[in-house]
Amino acid sequence: MARCPKQRKKAVIAAVSAYLELLFNFINLLLRYYEALESEQEQAVEHVSSWETPIARQLARNSFMRCIVSHGDISCTMLVRMNCRTFQKLCMLLRDEGGLRCSWNIEIDEMVAIFLYTIAHNEKNRQLQATFRRSGETICRVIKLVLRSVLKLHSILLRKPKPVLHNSDDPKWKHFKNCLGALDGTIVNVRATKENQERYRNRKGTIGMNVLGVVDQNMEFIYCLAGWEGSAHDGRVLRDALIRPNGLKVPRGYYYLCDAGYSNCEGFLSPFRGQRYHLKEWGGRRPRSPEEIFNMRHSTARNGVERAFGILKMRWAILRETTWFSTKMVTKIVNACYLLHNFIRGENGADVFERLYVDEDPDEETEDVDEDLILHIQPTVEWSDFRQNLAQELWAARSWITS
Incomplete structure (x- = not known):
């Protein structure tokens, strides 16, 4: 039975209404999509x-x-x-x-x-x-x-080692004749891959790179070795630096100051263990033995390398924070930061970051003695006697009167 014209009209109106509603919903959905896309682009580039x-x-x-x-x-x-x-x-x-x-x-x-x-x-x-x-x-x-x-610029900006002369009047270094400088290790945070994280995890639990730095008496870097995992011991990094073709050169008869984490052996003079060492431990008190006065003089001179690391990290934030660069890239950046540190200290004169970091101010080429180098770290009786004799000399030359 055929529909009447009135029923057909209602059916057409209902169909058209449904179609228009569907079209409206589609357009509304499309507009929302483009609004979300535009908002995401604005957040990605705020200054577009x-x-x-x-x-x-x-x-x-x-x-x-x-x-x-x-x-x-x-x-x-x-x-x-x-x-x-x-x-x-x-x-x-x-x-x-x-x-x-x-x-x-x-x-x-x-x-x-x-x-x-x-x-x-x-x-x-x-x-x-x-x-x-x-x-x-x-x-x-x-x-x-x-x-x-x-x-x-490696060959231009890295400083040549200059030994402490016998007539030196530097109050911090004059006690250590023929000393070339001081060395220490520091940790630079890195973003290691998941499979390498345990190798780069140091004893403090952070993911970092162990970096060896050697400075002269003016807190300028003589040598830098970056790239070792944070779990590597400082002594292992130093051994690697000695055997590299262009590594750290230590002529016989000369030496560097290092902390108790390194062995006391020829070429590397470390403090006596079991005695007060760090400057904050003294609290204004005077040493009571040759070993203590040696440690105090040693800490005063070797403190230069710790201050150099502090100034370096204060100047370059990339060394004190985890960066988005790869580990290989961070190794190169660390070496560049050391070179730029030397350049700035040589050109700027007064170092703003040194004044911010410390209250005290801590120069010149010297001859290179390359014929007889120290290539191995091995404690010896002769070097222990050298340290003990030096401690006795410092004790005998102390400037205050003891009771």
Whole structure:
């Protein structure tokens, strides 16, 4: 039986209503999808509105670079950890000696600023994009180029060891004739892969890299060995440094000061165990034996390497915080930080970070004696007697009167 026109009209209206409702729901769903996508893009790049045109990007870059090179030493030191003059000199050194070259759209000074800002503040790639108005690919490429150029300055920036002379009047070092400096190890946090985490886990439970550093009397680095796992003992790292082709050179008759974690053997003078050693343990009290006065003098001189590590980590945040770089990349960055530390101390004169870290101020080439080097760590009776005799000399020459 055929429907009447009135029933057919109601059926058509119901069908059209259902179709329109379905279309409306689809459009509403589509709009919500695009709103969510747009919101995600805005969160990923917060400053996208200021990057919209090449002119705006270039103006922002020029403004940031003026903060480094034109707004005074305070802002320059805050951003790249050195004053304006030192920054310009580093750029020229990397160009002339490191082989760093600019590209068609980025100058050398901006490349160096990106690298220094990265290691000084431990910024991630996304934050660097927002700061320098550059793409992520450009940031990665520039960091690798500048890092390679800094490492090429190894022979220029690493200091030559200078022994303490017999007529030295340095109150900290004059007691240790023929001493070349002090050495110690430190831990730099790394992001190891899951299968390597146990190897890099140190005794404190953190994931880190064991780094050996050797400094002279002026707290400038003579040698650095990075890359060992945090679980490796300091003595094992030192043995590796001695047998490497371009490793640590210790001529016979000379020595370095080291803490009790190392063996007291030829070339490496460690303190007496079981006696007060660290300066905070004395509390203004005077030594009561030759061993104690030796430990006090030893701690006063060797404290330079601990202060050097403290200044280094205060200057470069990438060494005191876990970074997003790979372990292999961190090894290269650690070596670059040591070289830049020497460069800044040589050029800046007064080190701002040294004044922030310590209250006291702690120079020159010397001859290299390479014919008879110490290659093994082995405690001997002769070296123990040398330490004991030196302790007796310090005790006999003490400047205060005992009862």
